[in-house]
Amino acid sequence: DIQMTQSPSSLSASVGDRVTITCRSSQSVSNYLNWYQQKPGRAPKLLIFAASTLQSGVPSRFSGSGSGADFTLTISSLQPEDFATYYCQQSSSTPYTFGQGTKLEI
Amino acid sequence: QVQLQESGPGLLKPSETLSLTCTVSGDSISPYYWSCIRQPPGKGLEWIGYIYYSGITNYNPSLKSRITMSVDTSKNQFSLKLSSVTAADTAVYYCARHYGSGRFDTFNIWGQGTMVTVSS
Numbered sequence: 001d002i003q004m005t006q007s008p009s010s011l012s013a014s015v016g017d018r019v020t021i022t023c024r025s026s027q028s029v030s031n032y033l034n035w036y037q038q039k040p041g042r043a044p045k046l047l048i049f050a051a052s053t054l055q056s057g058v059p060s061r062f063s064g065s066g067s068g069a070d071f072t073l074t075i076s077s078l079q080p081e082d083f084a085t086y087y088c089q090q091s092s093s094t095p096y097t098f099g100q101g102t103k104l105e106i
Numbered sequence: 107q108v109q110l111q112e113s114g115p116g117l118l119k120p121s122e123t124l125s126l127t128c129t130v131s132g133d134s135i136s137p138y139y140w141s142c143i144r145q146p147p148g149k150g151l152e153w154i155g156y157i158y159y160s161g162i163t164n165y166n167p168s169l170k171s172r173i174t175m176s177v178d179t180s181k182n183q184f185s186l187k188l189s190s191v192t193a194a195d196t197a198v199y200y201c202a203r204h205y206g207s208g209r210f211d212t213f214n215i216w217g218q219g220t221m222v223t224v225s226s
Contacts, residue, residue, distance in 0.1 A: 001167075001168075030209075032209045032210060032211070034212050034213075036213075042218075043200055043202075043216035043217065043218055043219055044151065044200075044213070044216060045216075046212050046213065046214045049206065049210065049212045050210050055212075055214070087150065087151055089151075089213075091206070091209055091210065091211040091212065092209055093209075094153075094164050094166075095153055095166040095167060095168070096141075096153040096211075097153065098150055098151040098152070098153070099150070100150045101150050101151075
């Protein structure tokens with residue numbers, strides 16, 4: 001199985017801050033890497049696919065980059081609705097695996 | 107728009123079989139892939155397996171011996187059975203639709219999830 005490791009596990013930030021979350025895979029996943037946002041009591045929501053492509057309807061303050069085994073999710077200017085938990089997920093091979101999550105807190 | 111609705115048992119005893127049904131509305135179950143994903147309380151996400159509308163399946167090896175997924179295109183539903191449950195199977199169970207091309211595969215539509223608790 002491909003292991004996905006996110007850092008940090010939690011992050012405190014303020015509205016307007018620029019934040020970056022890192023995801024590393026145990027082997028190369030090329031750019032078969034997705035990012036999801038999950039709010040408490042809700043299902044995850046797809047934000048970014050193919051490492052850097054924004055899902056339709058997702059605000060442009062979200063961006064993704066990376067390839068191979070190292071990826072980042074950046075939020076350029078945090079908004080109140082962005083406080084949530086973020087997960088990376090690889091689709092390079094099954095079993096599909098997720099990172100452990102990064103909780104973004106005020 | 108497309109909606110997924112999970113229906114599950116809520117509470118199970120150890121050794122019983124979990125049966126989860128996912129009903130798709132707003133679109134046909136074909137020609138998509140469909141997954142079940144779970145999330146233990148306060149923990150991360152685990153992919154359980156997927157099924158294609160034709161019935162082709164792919165299961166997580168960690169659960170493979172206990173899983174059966176099936177599809178009923180006439181009812182626009184797919185189902186998960188997980189046998190011999192233990193407390194470690196306590197989780198919110200989600201259904202999700204795949205979208206993408208080849209290995210550019212995503213879970214782009216999710217159900218609201220259903221909590222399943224295993225307790226004696």
